Amino acid sequence: MSESRESESGDSKLPKIPEQQEEPPQNDAAADFETAIDSAGFGMFNILLLVAAIPAAMGTVYETSTMSYILPSAECDLQLSLLDKGILNAITYAGMISSAVMWGYLADTKGRRNLLIVGYAADTVCVLGGAFSQNRIQLMVFKYLGGFCMSGPFAVLMTYLTEMHGRKHRQRIMMMVGIMFSIATLTLPGLAMLILPQTWDFHVWTLKLASWQVFVAITALPSLLSFVLFFFFPESPKFLMSKGRNQEAMTAFKIIYHLNSRKPKDSFPIKLLANEVIVPVKKHKEGKDVPIEIKLPMESAEVQDAESQDAKKSSLRSGFTQLRPLFTKPYLGLSLWVYLLNFCVLLGCTVT
Missing domain, CATH: 1.20.1250.20 (MFS general substrate transporter like domains)
Incomplete structure (x- = not known):
């Protein structure tokens, strides 16, 4: 009898363990931009x-x-x-x-x-x-x-x-x-x-x-x-998340959600945003910097400040790096064709 009681009491406690383990990941799961903006809804x-x-x-x-x-x-x-x-x-x-x-x-x-x-x-x-x-x-x-x-x-x-x-x-x-x-x-x-x-x-x-x-x-x-x-x-939450400013992005999402649903800002279903900062990671074999999108939860404000400072230092250099492909193959030839076609379209509109 004592063994059956112990087994029954043990079985009654078992369901509580997985419940405690499953709830935190659901509440604390980091959401990307698309998930967060969809949760904000459409409205006022x-x-x-x-x-x-x-x-x-x-x-x-x-x-x-x-x-x-x-x-x-x-x-x-x-x-x-x-x-x-x-x-x-x-x-x-x-x-x-x-x-x-x-x-x-x-x-x-x-x-x-x-x-x-x-x-x-x-x-x-x-x-x-x-x-x-x-x-x-x-x-x-x-x-x-x-x-x-x-x-x-x-x-x-x-x-x-x-x-x-x-x-x-x-x-x-x-x-x-x-x-x-x-x-x-x-x-x-x-x-x-x-x-x-x-x-x-x-x-x-x-x-x-x-x-x-x-x-x-x-x-x-x-x-x-x-x-x-x-x-x-x-400010655009997409831009804020791309710069690692997830706290400001969360504030923007809450404003959108509050006006659309007429509910308190704290009731916004998303509690944590993913880190969508694109960090260049160097490949040692080829010696190239490849941008890799990292989506992890932001753990502290210090991480955001460090990433924002690094982004400011390399922003000008990355801007010129993004322009370089326009003047090299294969994009140079394609760009010239697009410019020529657009010029002909506008010229035809002007003549008519």
């Missing part, structure tokens, strides 16, 4: 982000398209020649091309949100500078600087939006962004029809403003609004 935060993206898309379209509308009005005021009009039409794109590499490097080192804020603030200043221009040289300089500043937000906006949505909604978001750019393209001629035919003549101190300058000044409003709105959004 994503809707607010799309609303903020509307003026951002409008600012991008306005920066690159206003010249074609104001040249007939500004031709007499600035005494533009045929060559001047051609330069004004192209100089914005020259600024975008000359700064594309720089903005790509800054987006991967300084963050998406910071670049959007700085880019749209700088574009607002450049657009207003173009609106107050009193001669063709000033207008050319500000249009070049406007293209130089807009190249970053134009590309990073897409990246930021995709990284703030889960896999289920990511493709639909890109379709909606395309619709935003189309709507922005349609609003510009309507705005030009309302303002440019007016015979306005304003004097601000020693500056003389015509209707076309008022039109250019109004097109700065979307960039100004985007500059203000992006202050209220967090």
